[in-house]
Amino acid sequence: MVSWSGHILPVLATIAIWFIATGLVAWIDNRERSTFPRSLMLGGAAGIVGLCIVFLTMNSVSVWAAYAAFGAAILVWSWLEIGFLTGAVSGSRKEPCAEGISAWERFCQAASTLSHHEIALTLTAVMLISLTWNAPNQLAAITFALLYVMRLSTKLNIFHGVPNSATDILPPHLAYLKSYYGPQRLGWPLVVSIIAATALSIWLGSVAINSPAGTAEAVGASLLFAFAALGTLEHVFLALPFRDGMLWGWALPRSRRSKLAQNPITRGEV
Numbered sequence: 001m002v003s004w005s006g007h008i009l010p011v012l013a014t015i016a017i018w019f020i021a022t023g024l025v026a027w028i029d030n031r032e033r034s035t036f037p038r039s040l041m042l043g044g045a046a047g048i049v050g051l052c053i054v055f056l057t058m059n060s061v062s063v064w065a066a067y068a069a070f071g072a073a074i075l076v077w078s079w080l081e082i083g084f085l086t087g088a089v090s091g092s093r094k095e096p097c098a099e100g101i102s103a104w105e106r107f108c109q110a111a112s113t114l115s116h117h118e119i120a121l122t123l124t125a126v127m128l129i130s131l132t133w134n135a136p137n138q139l140a141a142i143t144f145a146l147l148y149v150m151r152l153s154t155k156l157n158i159f160h161g162v163p164n165s166a167t168d169i170l171p172p173h174l175a176y177l178k179s180y181y182g183p184q185r186l187g188w189p190l191v192v193s194i195i196a197a198t199a200l201s202i203w204l205g206s207v208a209i210n211s212p213a214g215t216a217e218a219v220g221a222s223l224l225f226a227f228a229a230l231g232t233l234e235h236v237f238l239a240l241p242f243r244d245g246m247l248w249g250w251a252l253p254r255s256r257r258s259k260l261a262q263n264p265i266t267r268g269e270v
Contacts, residue, residue, distance in 0.1 A: 005063075006218035007208055014226035017071070019247070021078055026169040027251035029085035033173065036086045047079025054128065058135035065137050066216040070223045073143035076124060084117040087173055091115040096179035110159055110180040121148055139220045146224060150231035153193050154238070161185045162238040169248050186239055194239075197232035204228050 002008065028039045053072035057065040083089035093112035101109070111118075125148050128141040158165045161182025170177065208221035237244070 001213055002209060003213035003218070006211070006213040006215065007222045010067075010219045010222035011226040013067070014070075014223050014230070017074055018227070018230050021074055022169075023248045023251040025078055025081050025085065026248045028082055029171045030169070030252050033086075036088070039082060040086060040088055043079045043082035046075045050075030050079070054131065054140040058132045058137045058140070061136045061216050063214070063216050063219050066139055066220045066223070069137055069140040070143050070220070073128070073140040073147070076128075076140075077144060077147050080117070080120055080124065083120070084114075085171055085174065087171075089116050089120055090174070091117065094176065096176045106180070107159070113177060113180065114155070118152075121151075137216075139223070142224060143227065146227055146231070150197070150228075150234070153197070154234060157187075157190045157193055157235070157238060158182065160187055160189050162187075162190050164238055164241055168244050169252065190235065190238060194232065194235045197228065197235055201225060201228040201232050 028035075028043070031039070050072040053068050053075070057069045057072070080089070087094070091111075091113040092115055093109055097106060097109055125141070125145055128144050132138045132141045159180060159182055161184065163184055163186050165181045165184075167178075204221055204225035208218055208225050211218035211221055
């Protein structure tokens with residue numbers, strides 16, 4: 001049975017956290033570059049707080065611990081996203097894709113633009129999984145792993161080519177990443193990704209519904225279901241003429257908002 005405390009409230013909380021956290025990161029990374037050092041320092045502090053919360057809640061199976069572990073994973077993830085979008089932790093390559101190269105060379109160059117960030121994400125995921133491996137509360141590690149898989153799928157699909165790879169919230173100093181986007185097309189990788197993400201969302205939803213109402217198990221499964229559903233929606237957006245600036249335009253500088261309001265949808269426009 002669907003309950004308010006065990007299912008509906010966690011879903012609403014996830015949507016709110018997703019919307020606010022994404023907008024906040026977009027706001028931070030689209031400000032003047034002189035503000036980046038302080039943003040990185042504050043992001044690092046938030047990430048450390050998140051890691052401390054993971055450690056403090058991993059042995060608790062209460063409802064509050066489920067919410068806390070979930071929020072802690074978001075804090076750690078946001079710290080790493082700020083590092084990437086400010087350009088502090090991106091990759092060894094910081095220039096557009098070379099012309100006239102093979103598909104493999106293009107992949108290698110694209111990977112080198114994200115290599116440091118991907119290594120940081122992987123090591124953090126391994127650390128969280130290892131830390132909570134035998135712990136009763138593993139929600140932080142599962143949440144981070146879910147974010148990692150969904151984001152990696154998005155990156156690979158954009159590299160292969162999707163109908164709509166518009167990234168309005170991508171900061172101008174990372175504009176060179178657009179040169180690594182694949183052609184505008186609906187390929188089988190995106191279709192498979194949407195089907196797989198949908199199946200995962202349905203499974204997590206069934207786990208949440210079949211869990212005892214009001215328990216930490218129900219809350220945790222509902223939080224994960226909502227995140228998986230949002231990840232699925234983001235994959236669907238890659239196939240639709242949808243601009244992410246429609247959701248997070250409020251977090252962008254006024255000049256960027258004006259430009260987005262005047263220009264039609266274009267592939268990968270920044």
